Amino acid sequence: MRQYLTKRILSTIPLLLFVTFLAFILINLRTSDPAEIALRVNQITPTEEMVQSMREELGLDEPFLVRYKNWIVNSLQGELGYSYVNKKPVLEELQLAIPPTLQLAGATLAIIVFFSISIGILCSIFENRWQDRLLRGFIFFLSAMPSFWIGLLLMWFFAVYLGLLPTSGMNSPQSIILPAVTLSMTFLSTYVRLIRNNMIQNKHENFILYAKVRGLNERTITWNIFTNSIQSSLTAFGMSIPRLIAGTVIVENIFAWPGIGRLCVKAIFNSDYPVIQAYIVLMAVLFIICNLLVDIVVVMIDPRLRREAK
Amino acid sequence: MSFFRRLQQDKLGIACLMFLGLLTLAGIFAPLLAPHDPTLVNVAVKLATPSLEYPLGTDHLGRCLLSRVLFGIRTTFFYAFLAMGVTILFGVIFGMLAGYSNGKVREAILRFCDAMLSFPSEVMILAIVGILGPGILNIVIANILSKWAWYTRMIYSSVQQYRSKNYVKFAQVNQGSPFYIMRKHIASGIAGEVTTHSTLEMGWVILSISSLSFLGLGVQPPTPEWGMMLNEAKNVLFTNPWQMIPAGTITLLVVIALNFLGDSLQNAMNPQAYMINVKQQKKLLRFGTGRKRLNVNIESEKS
Numbered sequence: 001m002r003q004y005l006t007k008r009i010l011s012t013i014p015l016l017l018f019v020t021f022l023a024f025i026l027i028n029l030r031t032s033d034p035a036e037i038a039l040r041v042n043q044i045t046p047t048e049e050m051v052q053s054m055r056e057e058l059g060l061d062e063p064f065l066v067r068y069k070n071w072i073v074n075s076l077q078g079e080l081g082y083s084y085v086n087k088k089p090v091l092e093e094l095q096l097a098i099p100p101t102l103q104l105a106g107a108t109l110a111i112i113v114f115f116s117i118s119i120g121i122l123c124s125i126f127e128n129r130w131q132d133r134l135l136r137g138f139i140f141f142l143s144a145m146p147s148f149w150i151g152l153l154l155m156w157f158f159a160v161y162l163g164l165l166p167t168s169g170m171n172s173p174q175s176i177i178l179p180a181v182t183l184s185m186t187f188l189s190t191y192v193r194l195i196r197n198n199m200i201q202n203k204h205e206n207f208i209l210y211a212k213v214r215g216l217n218e219r220t221i222t223w224n225i226f227t228n229s230i231q232s233s234l235t236a237f238g239m240s241i242p243r244l245i246a247g248t249v250i251v252e253n254i255f256a257w258p259g260i261g262r263l264c265v266k267a268i269f270n271s272d273y274p275v276i277q278a279y280i281v282l283m284a285v286l287f288i289i290c291n292l293l294v295d296i297v298v299v300m301i302d303p304r305l306r307r308e309a310k
Numbered sequence: 311m312s313f314f315r316r317l318q319q320d321k322l323g324i325a326c327l328m329f330l331g332l333l334t335l336a337g338i339f340a341p342l343l344a345p346h347d348p349t350l351v352n353v354a355v356k357l358a359t360p361s362l363e364y365p366l367g368t369d370h371l372g373r374c375l376l377s378r379v380l381f382g383i384r385t386t387f388f389y390a391f392l393a394m395g396v397t398i399l400f401g402v403i404f405g406m407l408a409g410y411s412n413g414k415v416r417e418a419i420l421r422f423c424d425a426m427l428s429f430p431s432e433v434m435i436l437a438i439v440g441i442l443g444p445g446i447l448n449i450v451i452a453n454i455l456s457k458w459a460w461y462t463r464m465i466y467s468s469v470q471q472y473r474s475k476n477y478v479k480f481a482q483v484n485q486g487s488p489f490y491i492m493r494k495h496i497a498s499g500i501a502g503e504v505t506t507h508s509t510l511e512m513g514w515v516i517l518s519i520s521s522l523s524f525l526g527l528g529v530q531p532p533t534p535e536w537g538m539m540l541n542e543a544k545n546v547l548f549t550n551p552w553q554m555i556p557a558g559t560i561t562l563l564v565v566i567a568l569n570f571l572g573d574s575l576q577n578a579m580n581p582q583a584y585m586i587n588v589k590q591q592k593k594l595l596r597f598g599t600g601r602k603r604l605n606v607n608i609e610s611e612k613s
Binding site: 019140146149153155161242243246250254264271276279 | 513524544569
């Protein structure tokens with residue numbers, strides 16, 4: 001087990017290096033001169049000398065690999081550079097934006113887990129009867145809707161028409177409901193389908209037949225099927241956490257939620273590269289770490305894989 | 311039963327195919343069908359509700375919504391096809407190269423793909439748009455770059471599968487050039503799978519293009535595009551909720567049709583999945599010798 005863990009953790013290092021290097025190259029491939037942009041966003045018409053001194057200030061006149069090394073070392077120390085627009089440290093901006101996004105992602109995850117499990121179980125109990133079809137059709141319909149459209153429809157119905165919930169912003173605890181529901185719609189259908197199909201597959205396994213023969217009641221049997229079906233969904237849940245956080249971009253912009261998605265889109269409009277770069281690296285690292293954790297958890301849960309890992 | 315016969319029996323699939331076909335035609339003939347110029351501003355009739363003159367009403371600048379939806383087909387379909395086509399092209403080229411070459415080239419391509427896939431595509435798209443700047447062509451490029459690795463891997467594994475087939479080995483023994491074998495034997499084999507996947511993926515591409523346009527990062531005004539129309543509708547949400555209905559509905563219908571069509575293609579492509587759909591299985595099992603008959607059906611399908 002320990003051997004497997006070290007191997008798996010070590011294997012992420014080249015990946016992390018590659019991803020950061022890619023992000024660094026991509027940022028350096030852009031057509032416009034960052035020194036010039038840094039001047040322009042502050043409404044200064046750049047002259048030749050000013051661009052030159054700005055380049056030195058931003059450390060852009062050093063060789064490529066040296067800059068990459070400096071950047072990595074600085075990033076590890078938490079120095080992610082300064083935003084071109086308001087001159088604040090990028091780290092500070094991220095610290096302000098990450099908690100709201102995590103709240104939103106957490107609330108969304110709770111909605112996804114609750115509804116996908118309950119609907120998945122219901123669908124498998126009523127396998128291929130009208131209840132199953134109705135639920136699946138409804139979920140499918142919701143998942144095909146563009147998320148920004150669901151957001152607008154929900155906002156109109158609950159905030160404008162019924163006046164029950166706030167339209168946007170993050171002023172009261174209720175304001176998280178609409179963005180979280182909107183975000184969960186995209187993911188719900190995948191998990192409902194996954195849990196339903198797993199449950200149906202497990203229904204025909206021998207251990208369930210045995211449980212039936214033993215005369216266990218329906219509820220215990222369903223519970224047995226469920227605990228056996230949840231394993232493969234667990235991987236998918238873990239994988240979808242970074243995807244969820246990346247998916248907040250649209251929802252945060254509709255509902256004016258002050259998270260990292262909104263920060264990133266604002267940065268794109270302003271060509272604020274340090275912020276974009278920090279966002280990309282943050283997301284990539286998050287994705288890699290989540291993958292790692294999921295892999296480890298899966299091995300720990302499944303005895304068969306644990307033996308193999310030894 | 312051939313592929314087309316099976317597809318023909320799938321009424322839902324045919325309906326979706328017809329719907330998408332009609333929509334494409336409507337997009338091509340948009341100038342003839344549209345009652346008004348989609349970019350013609352007429353503030354006198356702004357935010358009108360549906361009427362005979364404006365069947366779907368008008369937007370905040372008095373532009374005809376029906377005309378904008380019709381011309382929006384062109385924008386959406388054109389860029390989605392462009393993104394999909396180039397992605398598949400890259401996937402086929404690199405996938406075949408990896409599948410047909412040995413050693414270093416294959417390893418290099420596959421490792422690079424793995425690394426690319428370690429970025430979630432949503433972040434990848436946002437990253438590329440962030441670097442290249444807003445604009446529809448940049449979104450198309452971002453879509454291609456974030457998806458080609460996945461297609462390369464998929465095509466690579468199909469090529470591996472076909473390479474071990476006897477007729478490909480026979481062609482190799484007969485000194486067929488690798489290029490000829492790839493074109494003649496392998497390309498025809500993987501075409502089906504690629505079509506199915508790209509149909510399913512098309513809905514995703516359309517959604518990604520219109521979401522980014524919704525954020526203002528994609529298609530720039532005044533070009534009509536559904537996502538952007540919804541962005542404009544958002545500003546008048548409080549007073550004129552009708553604005554968001556036409557563009558939203560058409561996007562939803564297209565995505566649903568593409569999903570259903572993709573499923574139908576998959577079923578038609580794969581006779582076994584088609585035969586063992588649960589309903590049929592149950593019906594056969596109910597009449598005694600079902601299981602045996604089912605197996606016989608599958609056997610005759612294979613041969």
